[in-house]
Amino acid sequence: xxxxxxxxxxxxxxQGWMLLLxxxxxxxxxxxxxxxxxxxxxxxxxxxxxxxxxxGFGNFEQLFGNSTFWKVMRxxxxxxxxxxxxSMILGLCLAFLVNRKGRHIGFIRSAFFYPSVMPMIAxxxxxxxxxxxxNGLFDQLLVSFGLQPANxxxxxxxxxxxxxxxYVWREAGYLMVFFLSGIQSINQDVLxxxxxxxxxxxxxxxxxTLPLLAPTTLFVSTIAFTNCFKLADQVIIMxxxxxxxxxxxxxxxxxxxxxxxxxxxxxxxxxxxxxxxxMVFSLPRFFSQDxxxxxx
Amino acid sequence: xxxxxxxxxGVSLLSVVLGLIWLAPLFWLxxxxxxxxxxxxxxxxxxxxxFRNIRYVWNAVPFGQYYLNTIILVVVTFCIQFVTSTMxxxxxxxxxxxxKSLVFVIIFMQIIIPNDxxxxxxxxxxxxxxxxxxxxxxxxxxxxxxxxxxxxxxxxKTVPRAFGEAAKIDGANLWQTIWRVYMPCAKPxxxxxxxxxxxxxxxNYLWPLIVTRSPQNRPLTVGLAIFAKSKEADMxxxxxxxxxxxxxxxxxxxxxxxxxxxxxxxxxxxxxx
Numbered sequence: 353x354x355x356x357x358x359x360x361x362x363x364x365x366x367q368g369w370m371l372l373l374x375x376x377x378x379x380x381x382x383x384x385x386x387x388x389x390x391x392x393x394x395x396x397x398x399x400x401x402x403x404x405x406x407x408g409f410g411n412f413e414q415l416f417g418n419s420t421f422w423k424v425m426r427x428x429x430x431x432x433x434x435x436x437x438x439s440m441i442l443g444l445c446l447a448f449l450v451n452r453k454g455r456h457i458g459f460i461r462s463a464f465f466y467p468s469v470m471p472m473i474a475x476x477x478x479x480x481x482x483x484x485x486x487n488g489l490f491d492q493l494l495v496s497f498g499l500q501p502a503n504x505x506x507x508x509x510x511x512x513x514x515x516x517x518x519y520v521w522r523e524a525g526y527l528m529v530f531f532l533s534g535i536q537s538i539n540q541d542v543l544x545x546x547x548x549x550x551x552x553x554x555x556x557x558x559x560x561t562l563p564l565l566a567p568t569t570l571f572v573s574t575i576a577f578t579n580c581f582k583l584a585d586q587v588i589i590m591x592x593x594x595x596x597x598x599x600x601x602x603x604x605x606x607x608x609x610x611x612x613x614x615x616x617x618x619x620x621x622x623x624x625x626x627x628x629x630x631m632v633f634s635l636p637r638f639f640s641q642d643x644x645x646x647x648x
Numbered sequence: 649x650x651x652x653x654x655x656x657x658g659v660s661l662l663s664v665v666l667g668l669i670w671l672a673p674l675f676w677l678x679x680x681x682x683x684x685x686x687x688x689x690x691x692x693x694x695x696x697x698x699f700r701n702i703r704y705v706w707n708a709v710p711f712g713q714y715y716l717n718t719i720i721l722v723v724v725t726f727c728i729q730f731v732t733s734t735m736x737x738x739x740x741x742x743x744x745x746x747x748k749s750l751v752f753v754i755i756f757m758q759i760i761i762p763n764d765x766x767x768x769x770x771x772x773x774x775x776x777x778x779x780x781x782x783x784x785x786x787x788x789x790x791x792x793x794x795x796x797x798x799x800x801x802x803x804x805k806t807v808p809r810a811f812g813e814a815a816k817i818d819g820a821n822l823w824q825t826i827w828r829v830y831m832p833c834a835k836p837x838x839x840x841x842x843x844x845x846x847x848x849x850x851x852n853y854l855w856p857l858i859v860t861r862s863p864q865n866r867p868l869t870v871g872l873a874i875f876a877k878s879k880e881a882d883m884x885x886x887x888x889x890x891x892x893x894x895x896x897x898x899x900x901x902x903x904x905x906x907x908x909x910x911x912x913x914x915x916x917x918x919x920x921x
């Protein structure tokens with residue numbers, strides 16, 4: 353009796369692992385292994401075609417003494433601040449705006465969301481024409497108001513904000529749907545109770561709705577940060593980091609070091625820094641109450 | 649009461665105006681793609697509609713080949729993910745064995761660390777496997793999808809256990825049980841996962857750029873970027889817009905037709921792969 357129960361258990365375990373095998377194998381090779389491999393390679397001087405040579409933290413020391421690296425890090429964090437907070441606020445506002453019933457509401461929601469189903473490079477090529485010097489729409493608009501054309505993509509002070517505007521336009525609609533689902537899952541009884549207690553518009557929003565949206569907001573902030581750290585496509589299309597690395601972001605820099613300079617050691621060190629950044633900004637997921645992010 | 653009505657009218661009006669602002673770039677894209685090239689990019693269509701740019705671009709760039717590549721990529725990736733994720737999700741949802749929590753750690757790791765940032769080590773792995781410049785090389789890192797496994801497992805869990813046990817008593821084997829009982833019950837999850845997977849791989853650019861070398865394997869996005877940066881495209885907004893329109897049209901149309909399904913999918917997946 354006991355031995356057959358043990359046999360059944362063993363069979364179940366075998367079956368369980370066999371079913372997992374294909375997916376887990378791929379994830380081990382392309383998600384787990386590369387994390388450790390970047391860490392390992394970051395300790396080597398390693399260029400394409402050369403034999404790797406162990407140099408300890410040499411790659412990191414070189415990076416930390418390199419002004420371009422610090423510029424890229426500053427750009428990445430600045431870009432995150434310029435995009436994450438505005439797109440969250442805008443996403444929240446849009447969610448309240450479209451939280452209605454009506455015949456055309458689906459179309460209005462789509463108008464805000466459609467950039468999320470367009471590839472970043474398509475968005476970048478359209479916005480490149482908007483921002484293009486003189487002949488572009490933005491400069492024409494400036495000229496028609498009697499101002500000087502700005503040529504925003506060639507100016508080191510405006511290139512990052514210009515990309516940020518484009519990205520906020522894309523991301524706000526994406527974040528909107530998460531806020532919308534958060535708003536709609538708020539229990540109507542709570543809002544009614546607030547109304548009975550005499551709370552009106554702004555007060556209900558400030559003291560009832562907004563606190564109830566806190567878990568959604570926390571969750572949205574982690575996806576917003578992750579999304580904006582993994583951006584490189586628009587840099588490749590619009591500027592290639594110009595002028596003078598003013599628009600270079602971390603993933604683009606990894607790509608450039610790895611595939612233009614063929615320096616795998618240094619780009620692995622940069623990957624390690626990227627992984628640390630992602631982990632720090634994903635921490636809220638571990639503490640969040642949101643059902644979506646708990647797997648049990 | 650009147651104030652309330654005026655307020656709701658104001659909200660409607662504001663959302664329509666903002667919606668139009670959001671649609672403006674798409675409007676420019678379409679109107680530039682379908683009119684004659686001008687020196688200045690213009691706000692409104694300034695000439696009669698023409699398909700000349702579309703025809704020119706279609707013939708100048710092997711878009712037919714790129715389309716085929718993207719479709720193969722998207723379909724094959726989804727089909728393999730469909731099988732691997734269903735198996736893994738069933739295993740995690742219903743079978744008891746040791747070491748499961750380790751698998752959850754791996755799943756969680758992929759959700760936090762998207763494949764997009766692992767381009768360097770994954771490029772080295774793919775080239776060691778001899779898969780550079782192949783369609784399989786583009787697909788392989790995505791064939792075990794944490795998002796899909798997680799989503800399907802959640803849905804499988806909501807299916808009453810009695811359903812599966814009844815099937816077993818009727819003599820169904822494992823595959824029949826999954827196919828006849830669990831998959832039909834998890835249809836919405838499969839739809840969400842399909843939408844996310846297809847839109848991600850239709851739009852993905854950096855990884856295919858790194859892996860491919862030849863037009864035989866390039867997807868649409870890489871083809872568009874090469875065209876947009878080529879000499880023939882220089883300052884030719886109409887042509888670049890026409891090329892862009894060609895590559896975004898199928899997905900965008902699917903989205904506008906099934907907008908509700910798309911938005912719900914993105915919510916329930918919670919993560920872009």
